[in-house]
Amino acid sequence: MDQRVCCFCHRPFVLSPFHPEQAACSNKACQQQRRNRSRQQKLAEDPEYRAVCRDSARKWRANHTGYWKQYRAAKPGAVEHNRIQQRQRDQKRHLADLANNHSALDLKACAAGVWWLGPAAGVAGDLANNNLAAAQVFILQGSPRKPHPLQTSCKQHPSGLPAAPA
Numbered sequence: 001m002d003q004r005v006c007c008f009c010h011r012p013f014v015l016s017p018f019h020p021e022q023a024a025c026s027n028k029a030c031q032q033q034r035r036n037r038s039r040q041q042k043l044a045e046d047p048e049y050r051a052v053c054r055d056s057a058r059k060w061r062a063n064h065t066g067y068w069k070q071y072r073a074a075k076p077g078a079v080e081h082n083r084i085q086q087r088q089r090d091q092k093r094h095l096a097d098l099a100n101n102h103s104a105l106d107l108k109a110c111a112a113g114v115w116w117l118g119p120a121a122g123v124a125g126d127l128a129n130n131n132l133a134a135a136q137v138f139i140l141q142g143s144p145r146k147p148h149p150l151q152t153s154c155k156q157h158p159s160g161l162p163a164a165p166a
Contacts, residue, residue, distance in 0.1 A: 008033045 002015040006025040013025035024034040043050050061067075072079045 006030055 003012045004015050004022070005012050006027070007023045008030040009025060009027060011025060011027075016022050024030045043053065
């Protein structure tokens with residue numbers, strides 16, 4: 001019997017005589033990863049398949065118009081988690097915009113050092129394209145603060161607070 005090593009779990013498995021191209025074992029988790037990889041590859045390579053998937057999702061959303069309102073009402077923890085993640089994405093996007101800002105004065109001739117202090121430890125790499133001045137970046141991580149409850153990150157999904165009377 002011919003044996004191969006699974007490309008996902010890296011364990012040896014007996015090759016099926018009916019599928020000589022087999023690269024994944026029959027383990028349920030490995031088969032799920034194989035299907036996911038295959039789908040992602042097909043989405044990237046086949047524009048017609050991508051369009052069919054997009055149209056299918058649009059059709060489902062049109063047929064289930066109240067789904068997200070019900071979901072958010074039933075799972076407030078998931079809603080708050082999504083808000084936190086959205087704020088982090090917004091902050092990262094904002095820092096990326098700052099990193100690519102080329103409209104400031106030419107600071108290369110200035111002898112002053114530039115220091116950036118803030119809680120966003122994972123975004124120092126986003127400032128790599130800033131060609132305004134040579135700088136040393138030090139990030140001081142503080143204790144996480146809870147976000148202000150009245151801030152909304154997305155205009156389409158309000159915070160759930162009642163609207164002010166007009």
